[in-house]
Amino acid sequence: MAKKRENGGLPSRRELLAGALGTAAVGAGAVAGAQQGDAPQPRPRAPEDPTKMQGLVPRPLGERSAFETPRRLVRVLEPSSSSRTPLQYLQGIVTPADLHFERHHAGIPNIDPERYELLIHGMVERPQTFTLADLKRFPAESKLRFLECSGNGGTAFQNRGRFPNLSPQEMDGLTSTSEWTGVPLKLLFREVGARPEATWFLAEAMDAAVMTRSVPMEKAWDDAIVAYAQNGEPLRPEQGYPARLFLPGWEGNASIKWLRRLKLSDRPFMTREETSKYTDPLPGEKARMFSFTMDAKSLITFPTFPERLGGPGWWEIRGIAWTGRGRITRVEISTDGGDTWEDAELQDPVLPKCHVRFRKLWNWTGRSAILMSRATDESGYVQPTRAALLEARGAYTRYHYNQIRSWRVEPDGQVFFAG
Amino acid sequence: MVRRWAATGPLLLVLAGCSSESGNDSPRAITGEDTVPPVPSEAAPSLPRPELHPGMPGLLNDAELEALAAARRDGLANIEDLPEFGFGEAASPERIAAWDIDIGPDGEGLPPGSGSVERGETLYRLQCVQCHGARGEGSQFEALAGRVPGDRFPFSEDRRYRITVGSYWPYATTLFDYIRRAMPQAAPGSLPPDDVYALTAFILQLNGLLGPGDFLDAESLPRIQMPARDRFVRDDRRGGPEVR
Numbered sequence: 088m089a090k091k092r093e094n095g096g097l098p099s100r101r102e103l104l105a106g107a108l109g110t111a112a113v114g115a116g117a118v119a120g121a122q123q124g125d126a127p128q129p130r131p132r133a134p135e136d137p138t139k140m141q142g143l144v145p146r147p148l149g150e151r152s153a154f155e156t157p158r159r160l161v162r163v164l165e166p167s168s169s170s171r172t173p174l175q176y177l178q179g180i181v182t183p184a185d186l187h188f189e190r191h192h193a194g195i196p197n198i199d200p201e202r203y204e205l206l207i208h209g210m211v212e213r214p215q216t217f218t219l220a221d222l223k224r225f226p227a228e229s230k231l232r233f234l235e236c237s238g239n240g241g242t243a244f245q246n247r248g249r250f251p252n253l254s255p256q257e258m259d260g261l262t263s264t265s266e267w268t269g270v271p272l273k274l275l276f277r278e279v280g281a282r283p284e285a286t287w288f289l290a291e292a293m294d295a296a297v298m299t300r301s302v303p304m305e306k307a308w309d310d311a312i313v314a315y316a317q318n319g320e321p322l323r324p325e326q327g328y329p330a331r332l333f334l335p336g337w338e339g340n341a342s343i344k345w346l347r348r349l350k351l352s353d354r355p356f357m358t359r360e361e362t363s364k365y366t367d368p369l370p371g372e373k374a375r376m377f378s379f380t381m382d383a384k385s386l387i388t389f390p391t392f393p394e395r396l397g398g399p400g401w402w403e404i405r406g407i408a409w410t411g412r413g414r415i416t417r418v419e420i421s422t423d424g425g426d427t428w429e430d431a432e433l434q435d436p437v438l439p440k441c442h443v444r445f446r447k448l449w450n451w452t453g454r455s456a457i458l459m460s461r462a463t464d465e466s467g468y469v470q471p472t473r474a475a476l477l478e479a480r481g482a483y484t485r486y487h488y489n490q491i492r493s494w495r496v497e498p499d500g501q502v503f504f505a506g
Numbered sequence: 507m508v509r510r511w512a513a514t515g516p517l518l519l520v521l522a523g524c525s526s527e528s529g530n531d532s533p534r535a536i537t538g539e540d541t542v543p544p545v546p547s548e549a550a551p552s553l554p555r556p557e558l559h560p561g562m563p564g565l566l567n568d569a570e571l572e573a574l575a576a577a578r579r580d581g582l583a584n585i586e587d588l589p590e591f592g593f594g595e596a597a598s599p600e601r602i603a604a605w606d607i608d609i610g611p612d613g614e615g616l617p618p619g620s621g622s623v624e625r626g627e628t629l630y631r632l633q634c635v636q637c638h639g640a641r642g643e644g645s646q647f648e649a650l651a652g653r654v655p656g657d658r659f660p661f662s663e664d665r666r667y668r669i670t671v672g673s674y675w676p677y678a679t680t681l682f683d684y685i686r687r688a689m690p691q692a693a694p695g696s697l698p699p700d701d702v703y704a705l706t707a708f709i710l711q712l713n714g715l716l717g718p719g720d721f722l723d724a725e726s727l728p729r730i731q732m733p734a735r736d737r738f739v740r741d742d743r744r745g746g747p748e749v750r
Contacts, residue, residue: 193688193694206597206601206602206605207597208597208602208606213596214596214597214602215594215595215596215597216594216595216597216601217593217594217595218594221593221594224591224593225591225593226588271585273581273582273584273585274585274588277582277585277590278590278591278592278593278594279594283575283578286564286566286571286574287564289608291605291608295688295694295695296687296688296694297607297687297688297694297695299608299683299687301564303564303574304574304577304578305573305574305577307581308574308577308578308580308581308582309577309581347605348605348606350606350608352610354558354562354564354565354610354611354612355562355563355564355611356608356609356610356611356683357564357610357611357676357677357679357680358608358680358683358684359680359683359684359688362674362675362676362677362680362738363669363671363674363675363680366738368659368661368662369662369739370662370663372658372659372660372737373659373737373738373739374659374661374662374674374737374738374739375738375739375740375741375742375743376563376564376738376739376740376741377563377564377740377741378741378743379741380741380743380745382743382745412745464745466744466745466746467745467746467747468745468746468747469747471749475749476749478749479749479750480662480750481662481663482662482663483661483662483663483664483665484661484662485661
């Protein structure tokens with residue numbers, strides 16, 4: 088029912104955007120396309136009555152409708168670059184692999200899976216190498232889990248209100264959810280005889296940055312996996328093909344892609360990424376190190392910039408929430424700037440360390456309104472206000488920006504980011 | 507591709523002191539022993555491992571060690587019904603040495619060799635200037651040099667100061683590790699140890715942490731105490747109602 092309503096509103100918005108941006112795409116996908124210099128495409132054609140002609144035959148590889156052109160938003164600062172997921176375009180919780188965000192520091196390496204090897208050494212009884220076939224031969228584990236860059240949301244935190252024209256993609260597009268399949272790391276560590284005195288391990292990539300992070304052994308004994316598949320197929324090259332470390336609920340940078348080496352030790356390695364980057368300055372002239380866990384966060388993805396509501400009446404407020412500390416237990420919605428809150432419905436499945444979809448019907452009167460969402464997780468943590476984060480960490484802290492976001496709906500239906 | 511200098515086995519210690527005859531006029535020179543380390547009587551299998559400073563985040567206290575032991579028990583119990591599979595192949599010392607390039611904050615893994623600030627400056631002009639600026643002030647990429655007056659660490663509330671090697675990096679060993687594995691951009695991982703020591707020395711000199719006549723080797727590099735070393739704390743977020 089709700090879907091019908093939204094579809095009813097879509098054509099006018101689509102036409103509006105198509106007019107404004109010279110493309111048929113909806114939302115910031117179009118913005119991305121425009122920013123990347125794509126030439127404006129004429130709107131695809133379809134027959135007046137598709138029941139009066141035979142359709143296409145099956146194809147070896149499927150593709151989207153020509154009317155759907157979602158795009159990641161790419162920011163290239165060679166060699167360090169990223170692309171963001173069009174969150175406002177998606178329904179449900181799974182991110183299509185080709186729209187999963189990217190973040191890499193030295194480009195995407197080209198790796199022959201037949202020559203791939205994972206080396207495990209250091210404080211182990213039996214240093215070993217594993218081929219990709221070896222990894223796939225172990226009992227597998229498959230989980231739907233989110234992956235988020237810990238820098239996600241920095242623009243919204245540090246430039247509050249200065250950029251009302253921020254879409255969910257631009258603001259928070261460095262988070263995605265996939266079904267990740269691989270071998271539990273504890274199985275590999277048992278295989279090589281990980282010594283009890285090992286407290287940390289180094290994970291190293293085979294990209295041109297030979298990226299490294301130190302990871303506490305506790306995570307290996309808990310839920311870390313070496314993943315080789317994503318949403319049912321081998322990893323995409325930009326997600327670490329042919330195998331990556333995957334640390335559920337933890338900042339994305341630590342889930343080392345293109346994994347080639349694990350070295351066990353009794354101290355962290357103090358790599359560039361975990362010292363000069365990915366540390367969080369705090370008041371009192373300190374910085375937090377090894378801040379792995381992603382705290383609870385939620386984000387409305389509809390209605391948001393650049394949407395324009397077609398008129399007063401019923402609209403379904405939709406979004407995603409997630410936490411690195413187990414399950415989301417509650418998402419509340421405010422339509423009056425935080426004065427009053429009401430529970431949103433959490434859509435099944437509500438999985439630990441995974442995006443969960445929330446929905447809340449809203450009868451818009453047509454007056455200006457401020458929409459907000461607030462997540463609570465099973466640890467009892469409540470998504471904080473920006474003011475609370477500022478007090479705890481300072482205005483120019485880096486990483487882990489999980490403050491409540493708000494959106495302003497104007498009387499004409501136009502929606503803007505409002506801090 | 508094989509990085510022989512990382513090989514274990516008999517290595518010759520290169521015994522170059524960190525302080526040179528030119529004197530050291532930098533505002534904050536190397537802390538710790540200023541003397542040339544004693545010559546060992548014979549070639550050692552590896553360099554002695556310096557002490558880690560006790561405040562280093564990531565060193566586990568007794569309670570954390572106990573929690574880890576419990577996690578290990580639970581993790582292994584979780585897979586105890588599974589057989590030992592015996593997949594994979596034994597990795598030879600040579601195989602390991604080919605990839606074992608990481609450098610610890612205690613200097614573990616540092617290869618033989620040495621490099622001077624002077625030579626580092628020459629290399630820097632050839633390889634690094636374009637991205638990092640003539641004096642490490644940053645250009646296309648990030649700044650490398652600069653200190654905060656009084657070596658304060660105001661980054662959470664004051665954005666006037668840049669995050670640089672001298673203002674933020676807690677360990678000098680990280681600089682060696684990163685340059686060796688990832689720099690220069692056009693030919694990552696191509697620099698021999700002497701060049702990496704030299705570039706590390708020059709960048710530290712740009713930050714006032716070495717004098718113009720100084721040089722670095724495996725003994726002296728881990729002894730450099732970075733201004734921001736003691737600024738880092740472990741994550742104290744634990745979930746629950748408190749915002750940290």
